[in-house]
Amino acid sequence: MIVAAAAAMAAGGLAHAQASVVRLGTVAPLSGGAAHAGQANLNGVRMAVEELNARGIAIGGQKVRFELLAEDDAGDPKQGVAAAQKLVDARVHGVIGHQNSGTAIPASRLYSDAGIPQISPSVTHPRYTRQGFATTFRMVADDVQLGGMLGRYAVKELHLRSFAVVDDRTAYGQGLAREFAEAVRAAGAAVVDQQFTTDKATDFSAILTAIKAKKPDVLFIGGMYATAGPMLLQMQQLGLYARLMGGDGICNDAIVPLAAGAVGENRIVCAEPGGFDQAQQPGLERFHAAYRKRFGSEAEGISVYAYDAVNLMAEAMVQAGSAEPKRYLPVLASMQGFQGVSGGIAFDGKGDRKDPLLTLYTFRNARRATLAVVRADASRTH
Missing domain, CATH: 3.40.50.2300 (Response regulator)
Known part of the structure; x- marks a missing residue:
């Protein structure tokens, strides 16, 4: 099924019926000392993907199903690069992650070389968005x-x-x-x-x-x-x-x-x-309630940014009419006024979030x- 979908995409994107699967990759430390935060990251991504599939999103006039490919990098740069290569080889349409600067920075070159957009919900090292890669974006201050x-x-x-x-x-x-x-x-x-x-x-x-x-x-x-x-x-x-x-x-x-x-x-x-002002409280309360119902635990801040990153990427695909990275990447980079749980989201020329809290x-x-x-x-x- 995945091989057939990849062949269909190579022949012309989502135009073929078999190309209805949009694969999103996510990478976080699901083992090791930061596994608690890594799981919160993954939960935010998973909740967004499940909600998108429940809503029935159409891209370019065709209904799509989002498929999540989750990888563990254990916070280790070498393992992070290996995880990134697996996602590139799987021909994911976009990546949410990595969580840590030490893994996201070396992995970002692989995604850039493959032309795959990467939105980190949490990376804060300045170098991440200062490498000249058009594919790197962050949801938070550096x-x-x-x-x-x-x-x-x-x-x-x-x-x-x-x-x-x-x-x-x-x-x-x-x-x-x-x-x-x-x-x-x-x-x-x-x-x-x-x-x-x-x-x-x-x-x-x-x-x-x-x-x-x-x-x-x-x-x-x-x-x-x-x-x-x-x-x-x-x-x-x-x-x-x-x-x-x-x-x-x-x-x-x-x-x-x-x-x-x-x-x-x-x-x-x-x-x-990150942070939340009074205008964001109703949406934030709804998010936390939904998260508790789904996972039986309290959401971390990173859960919110991971959730927003998925929805932002999906919206860019919808606006572009395509899940092909080369088609929706320019839309993602120039989007204005998208309202997530964490507030309005837009990026500057480097891929940094504008006016972060x-x-x-x-x-x-x-x-x-x-x-x-x-x-x-x-x-x-x-």
């Missing part, structure tokens, strides 16, 4: 915006003065830590120590002992909750009572059990790309609580 905003907020709003910065050596962690440190210095505060670990490490006693001697107000971690949770626990065990700050990688309720009681009250400040969080009573929703700084210089 690390320049996120790290810079966190640095400025820590100094100007929280009035903190000394910072230690740690990264996990991933593309995501290094980029975010760099932007945070630059913003802190630009705001007039001091970075008193910089250390690094890995995203597989579990013992942080050496770097935390070195940091404790510098007595920082804040330890900033460029990494994921799987690293930050145990690190926070070890900070407490060592008597290092600095606040913990980080990006969207640590902004997850899964950090609470990993920190084993060390989360405290208002000790963590983190931020996620960022949300700041803390943790209280072992649960995440919103501090503020802000617009990303539009005055990026790099």
